Amino acid sequence: MVEKYSLEILNRPDLFYQLINNMTDLVFLTKVNPDKSLSYVVLNKPAKDLYGLTNESFGKPIEEVLPKNAYHIVKTKYEEAMEKKKPIKYEDMVTVSHLPQNSNNEVIYWESTITPVFNQDGECTHLLAIVRDLTEQREKESEIQRIKDRFELVWNSVADVMFTFDKKQNIVSVNKAFEKLLGWTAEELVKDKSISIIPEDGKEELRKIIERVKSGETVTTHEVKRITKNGEIIYFLGSFSPLYDQNGDWDGGVVAYKDITERKKYEDMLKELALHDPLTGLPNRTYFSQCLKLEMEKAKRTNLVLSVFVLDIDHFKEINDSYGHDIGDEVLKEFAMRVKRAIRKNDFLARIGGDEFVILIPELTEKTNVMEIADRIQQCLRDEWIIANEKIKITSSIGISFYSQFDLEEKTLFKNADLALYEAKKKGRNNYQIYNKQETSLL
Structure with a gap:
């Protein structure tokens, strides 16, 4: 039943034409004449509409019914299919200006498949061309590419x-x-x-x-x-x-x-300025206080002794009055450099105001170690001082306190060193004293 019904369909030309005319693809059946000229024998409605062809176009050489540029493309591709003796597929772009539906876009993109048909003698008698309109697809692809190009431009700009x-x-x-x-x-x-x-x-x-x-x-x-x-x-x-x-x-x-x-970098610079003395470049009181808290916590954990030195320059006011503040500033900078060289690598020196400096001495195994450090500081200050061609004698008084019982507050530890400094000044300056709770003086 199925085969019979199929044969009936093939034998009904009206149904055949109805089918191909309803196709969106263009159908061209071209006859290869004995003189090798080509003429259309079957065209569906979309194929006719493309070039404005009519029934009178059938049987005429295609060069007479097609635009010249279209004819040359079609002829070349038909000859290629006949020569290769197998179907070929190609794409081309056609400019069409006479169709109403293309009034805003005269360019049409086609994908054509041309199949040669041969008789029993191996002669090509017909060529079947199925042409598909790729315009919408290509426009979408083009728009996608434009979007991609714009995105890439922004992406890289x-x-x-x-x-x-x-x-x-x-x-x-x-x-x-x-x-x-x-x-x-x-x-x-x-x-x-x-x-x-x-x-x-x-x-x-x-x-x-x-x-x-x-x-x-x-x-x-x-x-x-x-x-x-x-x-x-x-x-x-x-x-x-x-x-x-x-x-x-x-x-x-x-x-x-x-x-x-x-x-x-700017923020770090501001932090640096906020935590350092601009004259000597040493840490300031705020920075020292932060480090002291951390070292006090560390000392509690490790049971290692921590020491604080408070020191100033003896008779610094007289230096400023005698030589001027510019010389005084140079003395402060030189004092900072000398003391820095005299202390250990992990000791922390800070300027907390005027001619007053503090030193944080962490991780002491013996209290006597601070005496060695204090002696080195005193010794480095005895070397000759020449500031702006002025020979100046500089000495320092030092007060020392210990954080060994781990029950002192930060301000108490600092105050004890300050009291020891006061004792050093009472003893004639140019010496160091260690805080003693009973006598407020050192050994």
Whole structure:
């Protein structure tokens, strides 16, 4: 029944034409005449409409019914199919101006499949061409390409570093700012998965950020530091956003880094100024207080003795009055340098105001060690002082306190050293005294 019904359909020309005329593809059945000329024998309605052909076009040589440029293309492709003796497929672009539906777009893109038909003697008698309109598809592709080009222009024009990564956290693409600032190209990063821009101390932080991004969160204004190809550290303000695949599943992320290295340097400079004496460059009272608290906690844990020195320059006011404040400033700077050289590497020297200095002496195994340090300080000050061609004699009085019972407060420890300094001044200056609770003096 099925075969019979199929044969009946093939024997009904009216049904055949109805079928091909309802096709969106263009159908051209071309006869190869004995003189090798070509003429149309069957055209469906879309094929006729393309070039405005009518029933009178049948039987005429196609060069007489087709526009010249279209004819040359068709003839060349028909000859190619006949020569190869097998179907060929090709694309071309045709400009059509007479069709109403193309009044706003005269360019049509076609995909043509030409199949040669041979008789029993191996002669090509007909050529069947099925032509598909690819204009809409090509326009969509063109629009996608335009969007891609615009995106790439923006992507590579922004000053911020940007890159994408996949679900395995491998970098997939980077912009020009990334290559310029961090030094790595996308090709290098894709080829070598071992390359990392993450410092060791930043990996745990990044892991937490990625977990938040996986959950769909956008992490913004997060301060991070990254490593360049040359090994430099750059500080960034980072934003991390999730990316999804066509099924809506998490598929990686996009990252934007704003370079804040200069801002960080400026902030560090401000911190430096806030915690250091501008004249001598030494830590100031605030910085000293912070370090003293930390060292007192450490001393409690380690049971090692901590000592505080308070020292000043004897008769400094007279130096200022006699030589002027400029000379006085030079004396303070030289005093700081000499004392710094006399103390141990891990000792902490600070200027807390005027001619008053403090020294934090941590991790003492013996209290007598402070006497050696005090002696070295006194000795370094005995060397000749020549400031601005002026020969000046400089001495210092030193008060020393200990943090050994671990029950003193910071201000008490400092006050005890200050009381010992007072005792040193009472004893004629140019000496050191250790705080003694009973006598407020030293041994």
